[in-house]
Amino acid sequence: MTDPQLLIRLYQPADEVQVIDLWQRCGLTVPWNDPQQDIQRKVVFQPSLFWVGVIDGRIVGTLMAGYEGRRGWINYLGVAPEYRRIGIGRQWMATAEAALQELGCPKINLQVRSSNTSVIAFYRSLGFTMDEVVSLGKHL
Ligand SMILES: CC(C)(COP(=O)(O)OP(=O)(O)OC[C@H]1O[C@@H](n2cnc3c(N)ncnc32)[C@H](O)[C@@H]1OP(=O)(O)O)[C@@H](O)C(=O)NCCC(=O)NCCS
Incomplete structure (x- = not known):
């Protein structure tokens, strides 16, 4: 219950x-x-996909999403430890999914460290499944 x-x-x-x-x-x-720097970049690029959650005037959660015309991405999803397991993360993701869908986004991709098993359980509970891909990256 949220x-x-x-x-x-x-x-x-x-x-x-x-x-x-x-x-x-x-x-x-x-x-x-x-x-x-991550915040400053987001403020100039798709700031409409960067949310905070507030309870009693305090920020207790954040979520940054992005859409590049093909896939939606989720970053910086976090809920303050003292407010976990009451449905806030689920509500965040619903907000992000609705906003991405409104932009025409057909699929969300996201990356989680493989050791972060509790977060994987969280995403699985929301209907996310493991893609058979290798995730590659390069710093620019
Ligand atoms: C992942 C995170 C955002 C979840 O937020 P939350 O508000 O606690 O999640 P919810 O209460 O909406 O949980 C929804 C469901 O996800 C699953 N879930 C959530 N946390 C879980 C955990 N630690 N272990 C197993 N399942 C979990 C449960 O099925 C839960 O439903 P239930 O409580 O009715 O059983 C939060 O744990 C967090 O901020 N983690 C640290 C930051 C992080 O690693 N972010 C992800 C980076 S990719």
Whole structure:
């Protein structure tokens, strides 16, 4: 059951400090990514796909999505540890899926570290299945 006081709204510049703090508490920051820079890039590219969740004036969740004309992508999905397992993550994903569908997106792809078994369980519970692909990357 989702907390009725959860407000999902678009990211605003004043949210930056709280968002980065949340990402750190969710284990979403890694040494090779600068969270401030990630936010700045998103603010200029598809900012309508970057949401925060607020309860009692505090940011308790974030979700960044993207669409490049073929696939939708999910990044920086995080719910504050003290608000987990009450349906917030599920509600986030419903928001993102609806927004991507509205843009004409036919499929969502996402990457999860294979060791992150609880998050894989979360996505499976939402109907995601494992694609038979090898995920490759290159830093530019
Ligand atoms: C993944 C995450 C966003 C889930 O958020 P949440 O609000 O707790 O998820 P929900 O309450 O909506 O869970 C929906 C369903 O997913 C499954 N699920 C969620 N967390 C789970 C876990 N730790 N283990 C197993 N299943 C889980 C359950 O089936 C759950 O339904 P239930 O509670 O009725 O059993 C949250 O755990 C998180 O922020 N994790 C750390 C950040 C992270 O790794 N993000 C993903 C990067 S790819």
